[in-house]
Amino acid sequence: xxxxxxxxxxxxxxxxxxxxxxxxxxxxxxxxxxxxxxxxxxxxxxxxxxxxxxxxxxxxxxxxxxxxxxxxxxxxxxxxxxxxxxxxxxxxxxxxxxxxxxxxxxxxxxxxxxxxxxxxxxxxxxxxxxxxxxxxxxxxxxxxxxxxxxxxxxxxxxxxxxxxxxxxxxxxxxxxxxxxxxxxxxxxxxxxxxxxxxxxxxxxxxxxxxxxxxxxxxxxxxxxxxxxxxxxxxxxxxxxxxxxxxxxxxxxxxxxxxxxxxxxxxxxxxxxxxxxxxxxxxxxxxxxxxxxxxxxxxxxxxxxxxxxxxxxxxxxxxxxxxxxxxxxxxxxxxxxxxxxxxxxxxxxxxxxxxxxxxxxxxxxxxxxxxxxxxxxxxxxxxxxxxxxxxx
Ligand SMILES: *Cc1c(COP(=O)(O)O)cnc(C)c1O
Numbered sequence: 083x084x085x086x087x088x089x090x091x092x093x094x095x096x097x098x099x100x101x102x103x104x105x106x107x108x109x110x111x112x113x114x115x116x117x118x119x120x121x122x123x124x125x126x127x128x129x130x131x132x133x134x135x136x137x138x139x140x141x142x143x144x145x146x147x148x149x150x151x152x153x154x155x156x157x158x159x160x161x162x163x164x165x166x167x168x169x170x171x172x173x174x175x176x177x178x179x180x181x182x183x184x185x186x187x188x189x190x191x192x193x194x195x196x197x198x199x200x201x202x203x204x205x206x207x208x209x210x211x212x213x214x215x216x217x218x219x220x221x222x223x224x225x226x227x228x229x230x231x232x233x234x235x236x237x238x239x240x241x242x243x244x245x246x247x248x249x250x251x252x253x254x255x256x257x258x259x260x261x262x263x264x265x266x267x268x269x270x271x272x273x274x275x276x277x278x279x280x281x282x283x284x285x286x287x288x289x290x291x292x293x294x295x296x297x298x299x300x301x302x303x304x305x306x307x308x309x310x311x312x313x314x315x316x317x318x319x320x321x322x323x324x325x326x327x328x329x330x331x332x333x334x335x336x337x338x339x340x341x342x343x344x345x346x347x348x349x350x351x352x353x354x355x356x357x358x359x360x361x362x363x364x365x366x367x368x369x370x371x372x373x374x375x376x377x378x379x380x381x382x383x384x385x386x387x388x389x390x391x392x393x394x395x396x397x398x399x400x401x402x403x404x405x406x407x408x409x410x411x412x413x414x415x416x417x418x419x420x421x422x423x424x425x426x427x428x429x430x431x432x433x434x435x436x437x438x439x440x441x442x443x444x445x446x447x448x449x450x451x452x453x454x455x456x457x458x459x460x461x462x463x464x465x466x467x468x469x470x471x472x473x
Contacts, residue, residue, distance in 0.1 A: 090154060090270045091338050098150030098331060100142070112328045113141035139316070143324040147331045148300075151290070155269035155282060157302035161315045162322045162330075166285025169299025170194050170263065171201070173281050174230070176314035177259055177307070180206030182229040187244065188435040189214040189237025191263060195432060211435035214242040220249050224256045233279075234263040235272075236374060238417075239429050239446060240438065241365035241390050243374030246381060250278025259307070265289075265418075269302075270338050271384040280304050281311065288418025289386060292333035292340055296326045340420070340451065344387030347457070348449040354458050355391055358465060362441045365390035387449035388417045390427075393442035396472060401426060401443050403471035404464040410457055411447070422450035422457055 088096075100106055116137035120126035129135050140148070140162075148160035163169040174197070178184060186198055188211040198209040212223055214237060224231075231253040235244035250260045261281045264274050268289050274282040284290060286298040303311050345368060352366045366389030367378035378385070393401065405413065411424040425446045429438040449457065 093150070093154050094270075094335055094337055097153045098146035098148075098334075100146075109328075110143050110146040110331065112324045113143045114324050115141050138319060138321045140321070141324055143331070144322060144327040147327045147334070150331065150334060151269060151284075151286075151300050152302060155264075155302055156273055156275045157282065158305035159303060159308045159312065161301045161312060161320075162286075162327065163299035163301065163315075163320050164322055165297045166265065166283070166287050166299040167191075167193050167197075168320065169283045169285070169301045171197050172315055172318060172320065173261060173283055173301050173311060174198075174202065174232075175205075175318075176311040177261070177281070178202065178205075178207045178229055181227060182207050183225050183227045184209045185220065185223055185228055185231045185258075186211050187214045187233050187235075187237070188212060188433055189240050189242050190232065190234050191238055192432045194232075194234075194263070213436045214240075214244050216249070217245040218248045218252050221252045221256075224252065224258065228253075228256065228258045230259045230261055232261045232263075234265075236266055236367055236378075238263075238266055238388065239390065239427050239432070239444070241367060241372075241374065243367050243377040243381075245377060246274070246277045246279065254278065266386055266388060267382060268337065268341060268386060270341060271382045271386070273383075274302075275304065277381060280307055285418075286330055287416065289337060289341065289344075290334055290418075291330045292337065292418060292420065293329070294416065294419030294421065296329045296333075298322055298326055298330055341384060341386055343451050344449060345385045347451070347454040348385065348387040348389060348447075350454045351447070351449055351457055351461070352389055355461070360394055360396060360465065360468065362392045362394045365392065365444075386418070389447055389449075391445045391447060392440045393445065395442040396468070398443065400468045400471040401445070404468035405445070407467050408460055408464055410452060410460040417446075417448035419448075420451045421448075422452055423448040 152160040186209050233244050253260045259280045262274050262279045264272055264282045265285045265288050282302045284300045286300050352364045352369050355361050356364050366372050367374045368385035411422045427444050427446050
């Protein structure tokens with residue numbers, strides 16, 4: 083059967099598995115190995131120069147995960163990194179050189195911004211930030227030395243859905259590469275390579291691992307870019323443990339099933355939140371009247387459980403009263419696990435090309451796999467505390 087005709091659910095269940103061995107296991111075992119052995123000089127020399135001579139280059143467990151991820155998103159190859167951030171920084175360093183110019187979305191994950199403003203700057207690479215909603219208007223910002231156009235769609239704090247195909251077309255017409263932080267989209271819901279992306283990056287820490295117990299990143303590339311990015315990755319000496327790769331593979335198998343429930347719960351809770359008098363607007367592209375909905379519907383096959391809630395102007399004290407007493411929503415900086423999270427954020431601190439305009443505070447919610455009615459009850463109690471504090 084041609085793999086390309088299989089649906090994501092089927093690929094998730096079957097890719098990256100060893101087949102055909104009598105008495106073989108369903109899952110690739112954990113290969114804990116630094117040293118790989120060869121029975122003869124000839125067999126060692128035959129492998130030399132390939133990526134199969136030393137534990138740092140990978141093992142059957144990491145390779146199972148890499149091949150499953152590449153197959154799922156339609157990439158040529160995948161590389162695992164110790165965190166999502168290290169995947170982003172590795173991909174940028176692999177493709178940029180002194181004198182190059184980088185166009186970066188203003189909605190980017192803040193640590194990526196810090197890396198551009200400090201490390202890339204120190205290496206003589208200039209970053210300019212652009213309005214995430216610029217679309218084909220990006221053409222006006224491209225310079226002769228623009229090497230990479232970087233996107234994050236939707237932004238993981240402010241949820242602008244970018245016109246990836248339009249931006250990619252312009253970038254390619256000017257000889258620039260297109261890089262995307264696809265963590266929100268996931269390999270299941272946003273087929274980045276079909277939309278013109280050259281390098282797709284995920285914080286696998288989030289939905290791929292899905293259980294809040296492993297930090298990992300993945301870089302996926304086209305065939306044209308793979309040798310360059312893989313070569314640089316190898317020189318940096320990056321590797322992940324087989325144990326972590328095993329956990330990520332275990333998480334991956336249920337990715338689409340979990341996402342379906344995350345989305346269903348998130349839609350229900352977002353709709354409930356939209357009816358609360360203190361809520362100004364909901365930033366969840368899957369909601370019909372949310373910003374970016376039409377573009378999301380055009381380009382994505384689903385959503386995840388992460389969205390923003392813009393409140394009306396109210397005292398910070400009231401917001402604190404609501405957030406401090408949550409019973410089911412944990413307070414923390416991650417997302418993509420099975421559990422719900424809530425976070426008070428301040429996007430204005432991380433903007434330079436655009437201004438974040440909001441009436442009141444922005445709260446980010448990650449909706450987990452709990453029963454949505456229990457989560458709504460927890461939020462209801464929160465609104466009660468908020469109202470009491472406003473009086
Ligand atoms: C969390 C996150 C990252 C970084 O991933 P880590 O594994 O925490 O380093 C990158 N991009 C986005 C959008 C994220 O949410």
